[in-house]
Amino acid sequence: MQNQARIKTILTAKPIDQDVTLNGWLKSRRESKGLTFLDITDGSCLNGIQVIAESTLRNYTSEISKLTTGCSVAIEGRLVSSPAKGQDVEVHAKKISVLGWADPETYPLQKKRHSFEFLRSIAHIRGRTNSLGAVARIRSRLSWALHHFFAKRGFFQIHTPVITTSDCEGAGDMFTVTSLDLGQIPFDKNKVDFSKDFFGRPASLTVSGQLEAEAYALALGNVYTFGPTFRAENSHTSRHLAEFWMIEPEMAFCDLEGDMDLAEEMLKYVVKDCVDNCPDDIDLFNRFIDKNLAAKLSSVLENDFARISYTEAVDKLTQSGQKFDYPVKWGIDLQSEHERYLAEELYQRPVIVTDYPKTIKPFYMRLNNDGKTVAAMDILFPGIGEIVGGSQREERYDILQERMKKANIPLENYEWYLDLRRYGTVPHAGFGLGFERLVQFVTGMSNIRDVIAFPRTPGVA
RNA sequence: UCCUCGGUAGCUCAGUCGGUAGAGCAGGUGGCUGUUAACCACCCUGUCGGCGGUUCGAAUCCGUCCCGGGGAGCCA
Numbered sequence: 001m002q003n004q005a006r007i008k009t010i011l012t013a014k015p016i017d018q019d020v021t022l023n024g025w026l027k028s029r030r031e032s033k034g035l036t037f038l039d040i041t042d043g044s045c046l047n048g049i050q051v052i053a054e055s056t057l058r059n060y061t062s063e064i065s066k067l068t069t070g071c072s073v074a075i076e077g078r079l080v081s082s083p084a085k086g087q088d089v090e091v092h093a094k095k096i097s098v099l100g101w102a103d104p105e106t107y108p109l110q111k112k113r114h115s116f117e118f119l120r121s122i123a124h125i126r127g128r129t130n131s132l133g134a135v136a137r138i139r140s141r142l143s144w145a146l147h148h149f150f151a152k153r154g155f156f157q158i159h160t161p162v163i164t165t166s167d168c169e170g171a172g173d174m175f176t177v178t179s180l181d182l183g184q185i186p187f188d189k190n191k192v193d194f195s196k197d198f199f200g201r202p203a204s205l206t207v208s209g210q211l212e213a214e215a216y217a218l219a220l221g222n223v224y225t226f227g228p229t230f231r232a233e234n235s236h237t238s239r240h241l242a243e244f245w246m247i248e249p250e251m252a253f254c255d256l257e258g259d260m261d262l263a264e265e266m267l268k269y270v271v272k273d274c275v276d277n278c279p280d281d282i283d284l285f286n287r288f289i290d291k292n293l294a295a296k297l298s299s300v301l302e303n304d305f306a307r308i309s310y311t312e313a314v315d316k317l318t319q320s321g322q323k324f325d326y327p328v329k330w331g332i333d334l335q336s337e338h339e340r341y342l343a344e345e346l347y348q349r350p351v352i353v354t355d356y357p358k359t360i361k362p363f364y365m366r367l368n369n370d371g372k373t374v375a376a377m378d379i380l381f382p383g384i385g386e387i388v389g390g391s392q393r394e395e396r397y398d399i400l401q402e403r404m405k406k407a408n409i410p411l412e413n414y415e416w417y418l419d420l421r422r423y424g425t426v427p428h429a430g431f432g433l434g435f436e437r438l439v440q441f442v443t444g445m446s447n448i449r450d451v452i453a454f455p456r457t458p459g460v461a
Numbered sequence: 462u463c464c465u466c467g468g469u470a471g472c473u474c475a476g477u478c479g480g481u482a483g484a485g486c487a488g489g490u491g492g493c494u495g496u497u498a499a500c501c502a503c504c505c506u507g508u509c510g511g512c513g514g515u516u517c518g519a520a521u522c523c524g525u526c527c528c529g530g531g532g533a534g535c536c537a
Contacts, residue, residue: 030496037496050497069487086497110472110487111498117529118472173535208537233535234462246537325533336533389537434537447530459528 008044010079014089020079022049022091023099025128026071028111036064038096040073043127046134046280050082050090051075063098069111070102070128116450123454131288134281135451138274139439145273146226146247146435149266155222155249160209162228165201166413173232174204175242205230210248210430211364211417214393217250217428218420224249226435234458238447239385241436243456250430256366256375256392259429260352263379263388264305266433267350271300274442282442290444296382297442305350305379310334313342313353320346333360336385343380351380363403365391366427377431384441390431397421 005021024042031037034055041048053064067073077093108122109129119126126132150157163177179198180186186193194202209225216223229246249262275282275297286293308316317328317338326335334342334353342351355373358365365374379388394400400421404411411418439451449455 028498030494030499032494032496032499035495037499039497052495082495084495084497104488105471108471112472112486113498114472115530120529229537231536235535236462236530237533237535238531240536244537386537432537437537 006044007040007042007047007049010049011045011047011089015079016081016089018079019076019094020091021074021076023074024048024072026067026069026073026102028069029067031065036060036067038064038067038073038093040075041128041133043133045137046130046284050087051077051093051096052090053093053096057093057096059096059098064096067098068102068104068107070104070107070109072099072102073097074099116447120449120455127453130284132450134278134284135439135443135445136453138278138281138443139451141274141278142270142439142442143226143435145270146266148273149269150222150224150249153222155224156216156220158209158213158216158220158223158225160206160212160225160227162206163199163203164206165199165203166211174207175230175232177203177205207231208246208248208432210250210432213248213250213430214428215416215420217252217430218424218426221253222249222251236458238449239437239440241448241452241455241457242461244448244452245435247433247435248430250428252426252428254392254429255427256354256377256429259390259392259431260305260307260354260377263377263390263431263433264350264352267379267388267438268301270438271297271442275301285444289446293444296444299349300381303349305352306347307352307354308342309355310353310357310373311355313338316346317341331357331359339378339380339385343382343385348382350382353378353380358403361391363407363409364393364400366394367399367403375429381437381441384437387437387441388431388433390429392427392429395421395425395427397425 005023007022007024010020010022022040022042024040027039027041027048029036029038036053038051038053039048040051053060055061057064074097075091075093076095077091079089079091082088082090108125114129119129119132127136147157180192180196186196188195194200197203206229208229209227213223213225225246225248227245228243230243231240232242233240249266251258251262282293282297290296311330313334314328314330317324320341322341324335324337324341326332326337328338333356342353343349354375354377355368356376356378357372358367358374361374361376365376367374375392377388377390378386381387394403397418401411401418404414436448436451439445440448443451445451449457
């Protein structure tokens with residue numbers, strides 16, 4: 001058995017009047033006098049292929065007429081032009097083998113639309129639906145395009161650790177990693193004695209690979225990470241996961257301007273790649289999920305991203321005359337409603353907001369000359385909100401140390417990070433891209449739990 | 462964690478003023494047709510999320526807990 005005859009290949013090459021073999025799952029079966037129509041998909045593309053089974057086939061009454069949605073089959077036949085409307089070509093079967101039955105009384109998928117909530121409850125099966133299959137193909141293509149983008153620019157991928165002992169990001173609560181027997185936790189003066197734990201100290205799942213990426217940017221120049229990231233935040237929203245994938249480029253000899261340029265180029269490159277290479281899947285989302293999807297995607301491709309400073313953004317928001325639940329004031333973090341107004345109403349395209357007050361951003365962001373703001377940038381997408389967060393990093397040893405002290409960072413755990421400034425420090429910058437949010441944007445899917453195969457959220461793993 | 466809306470057949474949902482549960486799809490049987498999430502007829506399907514309360518009587522009203530959607534916070 002070989003898995004080479006994929007439906008996508010057959011539909012592309014269309015070897016009319018030649019023999020083909022294909023394997024797949026039955027989407028729907030229609031019976032007519034003396035023959036049965038089978039719609040077969042194999043996941044290689046959105047479209048299936050129609051197979052004609054005539055009653056002369058050996059197992060016609062014993063098996064073929066009993067096939068139902070979800071059964072798996074292997075088919076040998078001849079590809080012919082279809083005499084009926086609805087498809088160019090179809091397969092006249094010479095042999096149909098049933099590989100696996102799917103009891104229609106219990107098989108959860110039907111020949112109808114299901115709610116995404118229901119499909120979430122059958123995550124192991126939902127990839128067989130049109131929409132979730134298309135999500136998976138687009139996600140794969142976006143991942144490939146990101147790697148391709150960085151490779152073309154001479155970036156090196158760094159595999160940063162998933163288990164970490166640094167907690168400095170302030171990026172939400174972390175999951176503890178331990179090999180201690182939780183029934184018999186060793187205590188030392190009412191505190192857990194982590195010296196008896198596997199790593200001899202508290203360890204957790206990473207919330208970001210940025211600090212480690214910085215180390216290798218200061219060795220290889222341009223690097224990026226692309227891996228799973230974990231937040232133990234009790235978030236119940238359509239934009240948050242406890243386990244998600246993040247892309248974090250980091251560039252030596254680069255300032256905030258270069259950082260923004262790279263982010264904008266990257267987003268345009270991967271969206272264009274997907275639009276060019278997944279037209280059928282994107283069309284599905286444009287028809288059934290978000291009627292404005294095509295327009296939103298081309299607006300990203302055709303326009304420069306708006307770039308404004310935080311201070312300008314605050315001015316625009318206060319002058320807008322809009323009523324906000326949270327009044328805008330210099331010094332506060334922008335709320336979702338503010339970000340939405342900027343991206344969806346004022347500019348109606350992606351917006352990059354820069355130079356936030358230092359008080360609302362982490363210690364590693366580079367202090368600007370005004371002493372009040374840092375060289376940070378957030379990219380806001382219409383409908384998604386923040387998709388990228390980045391900054392130029394503080395490369396000056398004294399200033400960095402000062403900011404770490406003020407943020408109550410235990411310096412002894414970060415001597416290695418300070419070493420990067422002690423020895424051959426250089427200006428450098430980078431950002432983080434939430435991969436699922438990118439997939440959400442390209443597909444128009446409204447819930448982040450539907451753009452990752454097996455979503456992990458509070459109470460669900 | 463907070464606000465809000467929901468939980469009724471395998472799925473999607475309706476259910477009036479509190480009077481004892483219904484439609485489409487799926488499934489089963491039969492029919493018909495180069496069919497297109499086929500069509501026609503008949504049949505089957507329920508702990509009305511759990512527990513407690515009010516009432517002669519609760520899917521319906523009240524309390525509480527669980528679960529899900531949407532929004533907020535936090536962030537990517």
